Amino acid sequence: MKEDRQLAKYLAHLGYGSRREMEAAIRRGRVTGQGEDLRFDGEPLDPPPGMVILMNKPAGFTCSRADQGRLVYELLPPRFLLRDPPLSSVGRLDADTTGLLLFTDDGKLLHRLISPKSDLPKTYEATLARPLEGHEADLFASGTLMLRGEDKPLLPAQLEVTGERTARLTITEGRYHQVRRMFAAAGNHVEALHRAAFGPLTLGDLPEGEWRLLTAEEVASLG
Missing domain, CATH: 3.30.70.1560 (Alpha-L RNA-binding motif)
Structure with missing residues (x-):
């Protein structure tokens, strides 16, 4: 069905697998629910493109996918690296620096936050x-x-x-x-x-090495 093909394409863009794999997953009943209540293997579907993640980065992890050693992306679900548009860190913290690190797949937001014209403290x-x-x-x-x-x-x-x-x-x-x-x-x-x-974001009580999704209000607070 056309709806199933469209859903498979959408799931593939979220990183769950290839379109063919997602078509098979739909046929096998791994995708349930409707609209905003869609689930994959019983778990709520990942956010659509435009998500922003806040991480409490531990020491010893680098922010570049090309670097050797441990990468911050290893602390996220592997499927996040397969999203289209891709997920990127908002700027970088060097391996020895810890603390608040943002990720997003929103290209416009990414470029605005890392722009030299951005005055976010x-x-x-x-x-x-x-x-x-x-x-x-x-x-x-x-x-x-x-x-x-x-x-x-x-x-x-x-x-x-x-x-x-x-x-x-x-x-x-x-x-x-x-x-x-x-x-x-x-x-x-x-x-x-x-x-x-x-900017206005802090880590709160987020444990080191953990991450969470920003709310729409928090994203809006970034200007």
């Missing part, structure tokens, strides 16, 4: 190798700090000292290894880095 908690000296907050807020190898100063950033060797830094850019390079420019070294917030 991102907050990081840093543990440093040496005690803070007291000049860092003014330096980061000045709007004149130039990172090594670059010819454009950083936008002002807000530093909150939380301990002798700990601080919370909020930036509105996303340059390569920016937070680590900022502290290096201030004469220090980041030993541990955790992203605590992305």
Whole structure:
């Protein structure tokens, strides 16, 4: 039936399998329900294209599919990697950085969030190798700090000292290894880095290594 072929195509785009496999799954009764209550093997169907995922990234995982070693995508259901349009991380956290990481298959949203014109604040908690000296907050807020190898100063950033060797830094850019390079420019070294917030989003009580879908309201809050 035409409806079954259309459903098989839709399921294939969600990553459940090839169209032929989905046609067979429909014939075998693995797809049940109707409309918004569709289920696959008794489980609610994955969201349609446009979903956004929030993950509490653990250390030791990289964000590029081409890298060697453990990848953040391994923490998601394997079928998510087969979705069309594809699922991608919103920017990257390096392997040693933990915390809030977003994924989406919405290309327009992805490009808007990673665009240099995006001014969404991102907050990081840093543990440093040496005690803070007291000049860092003014330096980061000045709007004149130039990172090594670059010819454009950083936008002002807000530093909150939380301990002798700990601080919370909020930036509105996303340059390569920016937070680590900022502290290096201030004469220090980041030993541990955790992203605590992305715009209005925080991790809440989400355990490390776990993920959840954003609500429509949360997605809208990203602007």
